[in-house]
Structures are given as structure tokens and as C-alpha cells.
Amino acid sequence: MTKPTEDAPESAAAPASTTDKTDMAAAARKSASKAVWMGTAVGIGSAAIVAALLYANKKRG
Secondary structure (H helix, E strand, C coil): CCCCCCCCCHHHHHHHHHHHHHHHHHHHHHHHHHHHHHHHHHHHHHHHHHHHHHHHCCCCC
16 A cells, blocks of 8 residues: 555545535434424324313213
């Protein structure tokens, strides 16, 4: 193996890796946002079901 020199094209690969990291971070934010909305929807739905069951079991009169 040879030692890398200062003129090596390694610096050209560095911007690509930072853009990959940026793209991955943006994708993670988008998927986390979707997960938050999904969790919120599930929580609201569960609360609605519990409220409906409590109301259905309530004695009238």
C-alpha cells in the first residue's frame, strides 16, 4: 500500500460525504415527523375508544 499524498483526490470525496450526511439527517427528520404524527393519531384513537367504552358502560337513570 502507498501513503496518501497531499495531492490525492481525497478532498473531492469529502463534500459528497457531507451531503450524504445532510440528506440522511433530512430523511431522519421527515421520518421522525411522520412517526410523531402516527403516534399522535394512535393516542387520540385510543383515548376515543376508551371514552366510548366508558360511556357505553355507564348506567342510565
